[in-house]
Amino acid sequence: MSADMSADAGAEGSGFAARPPGGGVEDAARTGEPKRTAPLSVVIGSLSSVQGAILPAIFAAVSTGGAGVLIGLGVGLAITVIGSLFSYLGWRRLTYTVGEQDIRVESGVLSRSARSVPYERIQDVSLEQPLLARIFDLVAVKFETGAGGADDLALAYLSSAEGDRLRQLVRERRDDAQEEGARDEGAAAGAETQAARGEEGEALFAMDTGRILTFGLFEFSLAVFAVLGGLFQYANSFFDFDDIDERVVEQVVERQGGWIFELGAYGQVLTALAGLVAVLFIGSATGIVRTVAREWGFVLERTARGFRRRRGLFxxxxxxxxxxxxxxxxxxxxxxxxxxxxxxxxxxxxxxxxxxxxxxxxxxxxxxxxxxxxxxxxxxxxxxxxxxxxxSRKYRTDAMIWDSMWFFVAAVIAGVATAIWAPEWTWIAAAGPFVLGLLNAGLQALAWRFxxxxxxxxxxxxxxxxxxxxxxxxxxxxxxxxxxxxxxxxxxxxxxxxxxxxxxxxxxxxxxxxxxxxxxxxxxxxxxxxxxxxxxxxxxx
Incomplete structure (x- = not known):
């Protein structure tokens, strides 16, 4: 539940003044005073700025001639300093308050905003640890409201111990708020809840290294080519690839791989096979890397709170x-x-x-x-x-006709067009879409059976x-x-x-x-x- 500045200030009388944090999670919950996230969050923001400055610095260095190294270092340093400054200001202006009825987050450097979510609306509290946060033993605490997207709250970052305490505290207050409306059955429900909280987690499913690697083989992906294409587009803003001398490229190709062209048709087949093998290898390797990064240490447990899932390498x-x-x-x-x-x-x-x-x-x-x-x-x-x-069989027939109609329309258009401008290609141009339409109709009929x-x-x-x-x-x-x-x-x-x-x-x-x-x-x-x-x-x- 979001609230504007004046409404929140009037409701709680605290305005948007960031009061210095103090005490642990329990103290903040008792006093209702705003707290800040971990100071090391600024360090993570600075390191992220360094990471984001690497590519611009490299391209600036390569594309500016003799003094390129100094210019690249200057660009990288400027991006890092600006990013670190905004990270510090963002940390100073971000506070969270654990109240009796809701949790409230105030943020923003130039434009301030305040959002509060009642405990009964919180579906769950999850913890997330990116790679840099794991190095400093920090976690991002996410309050899931079931609405998704910007309607969820997130605190990045708290210490692991404080994140665990905050998650447990919010869950308990959420349960208390939800059980308030069912006091008539409170005794039985309370006893059942307390008994459930004493249960230990039971492992339901886990994936070892062998299982994860096998999974990765089935997750064939060519995403790396999309990344390389993006980098090429990025580099094109610094370099003019049109100025590259084609004769120099031809000389390099002839010197390094001229023997392939000497094989004639066999060389072309060999080149095609080598390219196919390279694509298969890169696609398989990419799938394995992505799967390992996402699913590493995957374990699903049945706990007193429900199903608990943990996973992730980075x-x-x-x-x-x-x-x-x-x-x-x-x-x-x-x-x-x-x-x-x-x-x-x-x-x-x-x-x-x-x-x-x-x-x-x-x-x-x-x-x-x-x-x-x-x-x-x-x-x-x-x-x-x-x-x-x-x-319905009528649904099957309609799906066959409707989904295949566009192929038949394309066949008619291609046939008419080639009959006017290239009569010798008429049947070939019309036959292709027509055959595809028949094949699609057959697939629709087969899909109906399943x-x-x-x-x-x-x-x-x-x-x-x-x-x-x-x-x-x-x-x-x-x-x-x-x-x-x-x-x-x-x-x-x-x-x-x-x-x-x-x-x-x-x-x-x-x-x-x-x-x-x-x-x-x-x-x-x-x-x-x-x-x-x-x-x-x-x-x-």
Whole structure:
């Protein structure tokens, strides 16, 4: 919840004056006085400025002739000094206050802002440690509100010990605020909560080095070429590559690799194979590096607070997902890893995960490893005897026609154009898009066979995808709404798209026959209407 300067100043009487911090987290919580983050945050900001000054300094040094080294050093020093100054001013003007009802953060050097979030709106408090912060034993504390993006609060950086204490304190106050509305059941709920807090974490899933490296092999990525392209564009602003003498380039190529051209066609094939091998190697290496950096030390535990996930080599994250906030589960895979039985499991949750609407809890696992995690979350995987329902055959036909129509239109345009300007190429130009249209129509017909949904007494499931099937599962009890949507064609043809109101995510089932869609809506609404949500475990949290 954001507030403007005058409203916040009037409400709490403190204005925006940054009072010097004092005491620990407990003292700040008791007195409600503003505190600053760790002073070492300024050092991290300065080091980040040095990191950001390296490339501009290098390009400035190379592109300015004889005195380039001095100019490059000057550019790097100027960027570092300016960045360090803003880092210090930002630290001086950033304060946080842990109050009785909410946590408040005031920030801004020239333009001041104040944001406060009541404890009952905080879904969870997560800790994150980038590489530089880990060196100084600091953490970034993130307060997840479930709205995502700029609506979440973050404090960068606190000491690890203070970050842990602040997380525990905010969680306790959040629980107290949420339990205030259910005092009639307070004794039983309080005893259950205290018992749960005494439980120790249980490891549900972990990935060792071998598993992470194997995962990396399937995460083929050419992102490095995008980075090199960006660097080239950046360098082009300092260098004029058009001034390079082409004859010099040709001489270098002939001197270093002229023997390849002497082989004629074999040399071209060899060059192509070498390029393909290089791309495969770079793509595989990039995938492994990115996977290792993201998933290193991955462990998922069941704790008294819920699911706790820790991972990361350079940036270490520590996230807790309460069990009752898991709204649904998703199983995804890739066309290659699916052949080896590897899947990824994500929870759809009210809290956000690095800009996403789901929490990855088992990124690379077999179904036998995923099933226990799903059961702990209160779901079950589809069985062999599931009562699946396919999409409407009319939907299949319409999808085949509509998605392939553009290829057929392109074939007509290409045929007419070549018939006017190049008659000898007419059939070839028209045949290409036409064949692609037929192939796409066949794929749409095949995809229809794999697009299914099922509804049982407790949950609804949907499966789609040919080479890399995707499964979505949601508990009927946690759905907020059911909507039947029809466009002009679907209304005429008698099918609809069922949109399920899932907090924190999206769940839609297209092409459902209208009668079946109404049946699904009626059953889900019956479950929702017959439930007293105030009596559910974790209600209101």
């Amino acid at each position: 940036t270490r994250t520590d996230v807790v997902m309460p069990v009752h906030r898991v709204q649904g589960v998703q199983l995804t895979t890739g066309w290659m890893r699916y052949r080896f039985g590897w899947h990824g499991l994500s929870f759809v949750s009210l809290a956000q995960d690095a800009g996403s609407t789901s929490h990855v809890v088992a990124p690379f696992a077999q179904l036998s490893e995923i099933e226990p995690i799903v059961e702990v979350a209160g779901f079950r995987l589809p069985g062999d005897n599931e009562n699946w329902h396919r999409a 697009k299914r949904h099922a509804l049982d007494e407790t949950q609804i499931m949907a499966v789609s995808g040919i080479l890399s099937p995707k499964k979505q599962i949601a508990t009927r009890l946690k759905l907020h709404s059911v909507e039947i949507a029809q466009g002009p064609i679907s209304r005429l043809r008698g099918y609809a798209t069922v949109h399920l109101g899932l907090a924190g995510g999206e769940f839609s089932i297209p092409g459902v026959p209208l009668e079946r869609a109404r049946e699904v809506r009626a059953k889900v609404l019956e479950t929702i209407a017959s439930t007293d949500f105030s009596r559910l475990e974790g209600a209101g949290r």
